[in-house]
Amino acid sequence: MGLRSEHWYAGDDRNAYIHRAWMRRGTPDDAFTRPQIAIANTASDLTPCNAHLNEVAASVSNGVYEAGGVPLNLPVVSLGETNVRPTAMLWRNMAAMAAEEMLRANPVDGVVLLGGCDKTIPALLMAAASVDIPAVVVPGGPMLTGTFRGVPLGCGTDVWRLSEEVRAGTLSQDAFAKSESAMIRSRGHCNTMGTASTMALVAEALGTIIPGVAGTPAPDSRLLEASHGTGKLIVELIEKDRRPSTFLTKANFHNAIVALAAIGGSTNAVVHLLAIAGRLGVDLTLDDFDRIGSGVPLLVDLQPAGRFLMEDFHRAGGLLAVLREVRDLLDPEALSVTGNPLVDHLDDAPIWDPEVIRSRTEPIIAEGGIAVLRGNLAPRGALIKPAAASPNLLQHRGKAVVFDSIEDFHARIDDPDLDVDADSVLVLRGCGPRGYPGMPEVSNMPLPKKLLEQGVRDMVRICDGRMSGTAYGTVVLHVAPEAAAGGPLGLVRTGDVIVLDVENRRIDVEAPDFLSRAPSEAMSKAFATPSRGWERLYIDHVLGADTGADLDFLVGSSGSEVTRESH
Template identity: 75%
Template sequence: MNQLRSADWYAGSDRNAYIHRAWMRRGLPEDALDGTRPQIAIANTASDLTPCNMHLTEVAESVKQGVWAAGGVPYNLPVVSLGETQVKPTAMLWRNMAAMAMEEMFRANPIDGLVLLGGCDKTIPALLMAAASVDIPAVVVPGGPMMTGHFRGEPLGCGTDVWRLSEEARAGTISRAQFLQSEQSMIRGKGHCNTMGTASTMAVVAEALGMTIPGFAGTPAADARLLSLSHDTGRLIVDMVAAGRRPSDIMTKDAFLNAIIAVAAVGGSTNSVVHLLAIAGRLGLDLTLEDFDAAGAGVPVMANLQPSGQYLMDDLYRAGGLLAVLSQVKDLFHPEPLTVTGRPFVDSLGEHPVYDDTVILPRDAPLMDDAGIAVLRGNLAPRGAIIKPSAATPELLQHVGPAVVFDSIEDMRARIDDPGLEVTADSVLVLRGCGPRGYPGMPEVGNMPLPRKLLEQGVRDMVRISDARMSGTAYGTVILQVAPEAAAGGPLAFIRTGDIVTVDVENRVLSFEVSDEEMQSRSQTPASEAAYAAPQRGWAKVYVDHVMQADTGADLDFLVGSSGDAVSRESH
């Protein structure tokens, strides 16, 4: 074994080493700090205010037992936790803050290896960004999806059915009381959303990047096998420290391309784009939107899961799990990238039987033939915008219609149900001021509610465009993360109600009919400028001053690139 990083704290007989050892004794075995036993931090995002991660402290105990069994010394390290459903204005505002805080704590402490416990949407991305920045051996334990709840005998996809039922309540097809009754059934127990939303997608991403034990992603939170795999992960991290296997050895450019392919095969969340770009940026890798379009092209969606399909995550698990999906497209994956086990990722894609081919569809009869996340460009999105075709209405993937523009979320909410709003089913709803800088944090509001008067007419989807994101559990013909955003002077700031918008997903076009001369003559509306975020203090000011655009991952400009594990100054 190479000299442990923790030896910089504990080795020697001087005063500094004495202080470090003495203060950590507290009942540890005599040899715990003798320089032979790896010191393993369990980065734990459990919090009672992050409901999807509440069970991770129980999971951490299984990891601890595995670390002890393999000869390491485990420590619980609580880190910043972000609950997607709870924090305002949006959890995305603090993803970079959480990653930065985690990075500093990982570097500052006597840690030789990391076990990263995440679940809710932003926790796995933040953990991976931090681990990539410090680049000490690390492995992910995904917290797992919840079991399926039921309402009136029907399964509920949490998130997806919130959007569906709320629109039905607004349309008057179910009562407000029925809508509220479903609330008691939506969340059955421990774990994150049971759809292929962002949380499930980021678990898939972590596995396809090689950062989990193969076969871990998608294990339900309530399943005892999650604790068994967590124990195995505790044992594995000790081996990884001995081998010196670091995130930069695992998360190569080809590993990111494999992750893009995996996301396409399961019909994963559009939020994976901004997170993968940010993680790659921390490693200094040149990952671009073009890579998403190229790597995802031609990949069939074989997981028949909400919001693109019918079933839920525990159905996927009983049908054979993630590896049963990815094994069907094994030939598409790059063969060189390794996993945390030290073996190639493709080696985990052997014979994995499918036990229910209505959930995991055959490659020759997929949910969609070619439904990777599509990148659109044009004079409305010079640096790109994204759409998830598998969650869209096929007839709207090529569409021309007049824009109905909202200057802010508040403007949209105030006017969307106005009976006098000039809007038809052919209109294109445009929302601006919701990008990384403008809101700030790029909230999940891109799947705007449809105008009530159109819902009452039976309309259930329209083309929607914004510089925002949307929940991975959401669906519809929703074009997101337009770059540059309006607050950064992008063309979205200058579109007006009535301008004709063209959407052509097949040809990757997003444009509006206005000449360059006309565009240059236009100015931003006072209402939109007044709505842009202008924080004067704290994290929000740091964020707005330094956040980059969505097409590069919306990280902070001074955090790009790995900074390593060295501590720059000594103390005591």
């Protein structure tokens, strides 16, 4: 099989001349007959978690050269979770589409995907799945653990915790401000089991990363060693025509779901895995997450569901040590990007610290997977992460306190006259893919100040948006259909009794007229109504959270063929 890049560089016609001449710039003649490797690089100073990826790219380049390929740096859309407004998720599909188009449009035979911050790895995998050329991921890795006043800080998780203590009056604003410079100790993404860490580990379980690499801290020299090795591997993938469609099957997603449950990973992984599967044509549904993951034991004692941080997780044995404990739950047929079954990499993967990674016989929670709820409030499903919730609230009955938008929520949540108590259920709507737009991470709503002052630290919260993987609490999220798509969440009224029953996978409103009501006019006025640009395109075409929130015209694969130009 010839190289894809030959369609640009081979031959004596004018087009081939132009392609070679403009790319030559000191390049030897034989460079145009070697595999051309794009390094899809999400490094950006405005994506602080990915700022070090240029150094990673250099190591990848060295490996590519060593294996006989030609490395080509390809900057792609970079989404920094902490900076972009209104939410990075608004542009995940745009980043995926842009990367896909650049890979298809350019003379490249394979691609190394450099991601780290939350949306970058999912977007790159969606792109690679759609263009279907050989591809492998290098994850940027988590930061090292920072400490403040002798206590380790989990970035994200401790932001939520400390900010609530300020609102409760138990921590001064000055102390909170001083913790800021200690929160981010080094390069790398969040050091909790947030979405960035989760997606790196899940991508390895999916088979798209060299086994044993995900979770390596960003400043660790072993990440550069692995990057070099990945540069060599991509040339092999081209030689063997090992493309995403040739080895990523339902079995790989099965293993990713098992891993997600065992590590206590972010609920955001659900919407990302559904989107990636949609690009591959793999029949993955919400019910698969409950069916496969609900009985998997939680083995990783990491924030936000536990005590430790990613540096500890790597030291304790990392993902392979976790997967070895649940080996019997994995699909043995699922291949890794190496060409071997993932399970073949588990034989020498001991647990080095049983406090951080528990054995199968001593799990943190016997059944730790994400639960999928249904009922008259969420006919197409909603999620809850029991490992991050309060056990006493997993079966709960309370009166709704409804907010029509995040702005409405902020305006009223700390009103001392708000009719709310510890048994109330906070309901926030208009925050789904279409409603905000982009499905922001607002589902873990801050609790009312007056209840925080009374010592309350968790309540049942329901939303059609997402929450950060670093967050915690008894939060029902990704409610589908969303309110902006006519979902029943738009029919809830303050005072309605809501029943949460996680054991029986139910979320219902107790009101005989519930589904026959008219939607709230105030809520409808709060929905986003952009008139132009990406937001307009997004709202017109985005699908629901229950299928991955991709755009309807991007589902599926377009392949690597491109219309030949004429100069």
